[in-house]
Amino acid sequence: MKLYIKNMVCSRCKMVVKSELEKVGLQVLDVELGEVEIKTPPTNQQQMELTASLNKLGFELIDDQKSRLIEQIKTIIIEQVHYTDAPAPLKLSAVLADRLNYDYGYLSNLFSAVEGSTIEKYYITQRIEKVKELLVYNELSLSQIAYQLGYSSVAYLSSQFKQLTGMTTSAFKNLQGSKRKNIEDL
Known part of the structure; x- marks a missing residue:
């Protein structure tokens, strides 16, 4: 499954996002600028925690296609x-x-x-x-x-x-x- 994340612009961003995903218990398969591949979809609780932690760091989960x-x-x-x-x-x-x-x-x-x-x-x-x-x-x-x-x-x-x-x-x-x-x- 892929997650799309706004404001990832450098290798440091990739490390920070990966760390935040792992903190909420998600297994990260691959991290690229703007997108992350995870093994399984996040639960509602993981999604809420991830959204909050990413927003504090200036990132944002993107859920619409456009x-x-x-x-x-x-x-x-x-x-x-x-x-x-x-x-x-x-x-x-x-x-x-x-x-x-x-x-x-x-x-x-x-x-x-x-x-x-x-x-x-x-x-x-x-x-x-x-x-x-x-x-x-x-x-x-x-x-x-x-x-x-x-x-x-x-x-x-x-x-x-x-x-x-x-x-x-x-x-x-x-x-x-x-x-x-x-x-x-x-």
Whole structure:
């Protein structure tokens, strides 16, 4: 059986969620960002305890299909941007449609209706947060960052960065990332 959990964005989240599931007596088979496979369905008591403990930690059990789909879209984008070393995919729409087995038009309309923003804006926000992270680490040049994140040019990355943050990449670098947001706050 699978449980879907909102706001899981990192490996630490996976460890915390697994721990909470085990505290209420559930046997965890697998934990991925946004979803957990357990051996048996939770009892009503386990469900109530789990819901309460996860909510205290900023997580949320998702029980309707549309919310699950939104979280899956976000999870795929986060994985693509933050946890994949390969260059960004040429067509995020194709990746989402393929991985979720839905027409991209449906996914896009659903995301916009529920989130009040587009998938593209969410993707751009995640990419810019990754750019900030890489700038703070100061290990890659701007052209290497642009390539890694699938930007067509450094100029395009710089333009998008300034549009979203209100500052140039070099000005940001000088601030040492003081304006970075947590992934889950985006």
